[in-house]
Amino acid sequence: MKIALPCMFVAIAMCSVAWGVESKAEPFADNACVQCHRDLPGRSSHIVSVEWKQSIHYTASVGCDGCHGGNAAIRRDQFQSDEEFKRAAHLERNPEFLLMNRDKEFVSAVRGRSVSYLCGKCHAKIKEQHLGSPHGEFGDPTCLYCHGQGSHQITQPSLAIIDPRGRAEGGRCSPCHRSGTMKAVTTIKQMLTDTEARIADSGEKYKKLEEWGYRNLELEKLHHHAKETRSQLRQIFHSFNMRDITNFTAEIQAVTDRTEASYQLIDRLRKTQRKQTAVGSMAVLLLLSFAALLIFYKHAFLEPHKPKQPPKSGTKSVRPPSDRRMARAEPVSAGTAP
Ligand code: HEC
Ligand code: HEC
Ligand code: HEC
Numbered sequence: 001m002k003i004a005l006p007c008m009f010v011a012i013a014m015c016s017v018a019w020g021v022e023s024k025a026e027p028f029a030d031n032a033c034v035q036c037h038r039d040l041p042g043r044s045s046h047i048v049s050v051e052w053k054q055s056i057h058y059t060a061s062v063g064c065d066g067c068h069g070g071n072a073a074i075r076r077d078q079f080q081s082d083e084e085f086k087r088a089a090h091l092e093r094n095p096e097f098l099l100m101n102r103d104k105e106f107v108s109a110v111r112g113r114s115v116s117y118l119c120g121k122c123h124a125k126i127k128e129q130h131l132g133s134p135h136g137e138f139g140d141p142t143c144l145y146c147h148g149q150g151s152h153q154i155t156q157p158s159l160a161i162i163d164p165r166g167r168a169e170g171g172r173c174s175p176c177h178r179s180g181t182m183k184a185v186t187t188i189k190q191m192l193t194d195t196e197a198r199i200a201d202s203g204e205k206y207k208k209l210e211e212w213g214y215r216n217l218e219l220e221k222l223h224h225h226a227k228e229t230r231s232q233l234r235q236i237f238h239s240f241n242m243r244d245i246t247n248f249t250a251e252i253q254a255v256t257d258r259t260e261a262s263y264q265l266i267d268r269l270r271k272t273q274r275k276q277t278a279v280g281s282m283a284v285l286l287l288l289s290f291a292a293l294l295i296f297y298k299h300a301f302l303e304p305h306k307p308k309q310p311p312k313s314g315t316k317s318v319r320p321p322s323d324r325r326m327a328r329a330e331p332v333s334a335g336t337a338p
């Protein structure tokens, strides 16, 4: 039994793994770019099987063609050679296809501002903000400098990207920012951190308010759409324009301040109400004890004393059952006796 149970678990686990492999088709199995590039020597195979595979885009089903364009819907067996297959996929010498599918125009390795246009196919608002920022104008740092470890491994971003460490500690922003402008880097990070914390804390308080039956349409706009608000803040942040960022965080703060004020007010009201109820109960309790005292007083001192009667002998005395039976039997035997 001691061995059978783990064996059963292992068997079940193996079955479910086999089932998973069989029931789920390999993602991107029909994608021409992935199929060819993962077997190419050098950087390509690393891009496919390591960087891109671990990126948020792989998880979100964005293939090579999502960024680079080209025609991913063709198959090897439609062509005489690998070279033809590649040319067709890269859309070389295929002006007809491009006339009808401009957005699929093949983009190979891009640099500088062009990276923003490439990413901006899908992240349009951030592209605009970035191109309008000092970084976009300068053409550096690009989206990939901040987001792409080894270029394709783009993962869930975090505030850790904003790195105020100095050059000696390997800070990511320090190649261009020295003590003067590094202050702005620190400020921007603090502003985002504070605002995130404020949205989270305020959301908890609003949830409490709702539990208490309080609703407010204006406050709801932030608290029921906190995710969107955070996302909006992150988009605006890419402008690296202190005034725009300050204005937006101030708007958020105004709502969280009003939430805090409502919370304090209603919390105080509830506490007062509870205190009033407590005071009321205390008063009733006091009255009751006073009444009890009066009754006791009346009994103890105002009613005439009766002398205590001793218990009647026989009626209350406890005799063993055998005695009682004998006592009952006595008169009978006495009556029938000659
Ligand atoms: C039949 C094989 C094959 C197919 C299919 C294929 N490629 Fe390529 N691709 C290559 C080869 C070979 C190179 C050149 C060597 C290298 O850069 O690794 C290349 C180069 C590239 C480059 C780098 C270009 C540069 O200028 O450095 C990109 C980007 C690219 N391919 C994207 C794609 C995309 C996107 C698709 C699908 C729409 C695709 N490839 C389909 C074989 C292929
Ligand atoms: C999120 C957008 C995006 C996706 C998805 C993407 N790439 Fe790229 N790729 C880029 C950008 C931007 C560059 C140019 C910047 C760079 O090389 O650092 C690039 C560069 C390349 C290069 C040239 C690398 C070099 O060192 O010169 C190759 C090859 C390539 N990509 C292949 C692929 C393949 C294959 C896939 C699919 C597995 C893919 N890419 C998916 C954006 C993307
Ligand atoms: C074909 C459309 C497409 C292109 C082009 C594209 N992305 Fe994305 N990106 C997505 C999708 C879809 C997601 C996942 C959904 C989401 O979180 O927005 C995503 C997610 C992200 C995220 C994570 C967002 C988050 O909230 O966690 C970052 C960062 C990102 N992309 C950066 C880039 C960069 C940098 C480029 C250019 C090199 C790029 N993307 C090009 C479609 C695209």
Ligand code: HEC
Binding pocket: 115, 116, 119, 120, 123, 126, 127, 130, 131, 135, 141, 142, 143, 144, 146, 147, 157, 158, 159, 160, 161, 162, 192, 230, 231, 232, 234, 235, 237, 238
């Ligand atoms: C100077 C560094 C930097 C550059 C350049 C940059 N980003 Fe970001 N990006 C960040 C940071 C930091 C965050 C996360 C902020 C946070 O967590 O509050 C972020 C967040 C994002 C997100 C998530 C937004 C959301 O809704 O949550 C996307 C998508 C994104 N960036 C795409 C891009 C694209 C596309 C470009 C280029 C056009 C770009 N970034 C350029 C630093 C940068």
Ligand code: HEC
Binding pocket: 134, 135, 138, 140, 141, 146, 161, 162, 163, 172, 173, 174, 175, 176, 177, 181, 184, 185, 188, 240, 241, 242
């Ligand atoms: C390739 C160089 C370069 C890198 C790397 C770089 N920046 Fe910048 N950044 C600039 C330039 C140029 C400006 C314009 C102002 C200036 O001259 O310093 C700027 C401006 C800024 C500003 C606005 C300053 C202000 O006073 O309005 C902020 C904030 C900022 N960068 C943050 C960052 C952060 C965060 C990083 C690291 C993720 C970073 N930068 C990395 C070049 C860079």
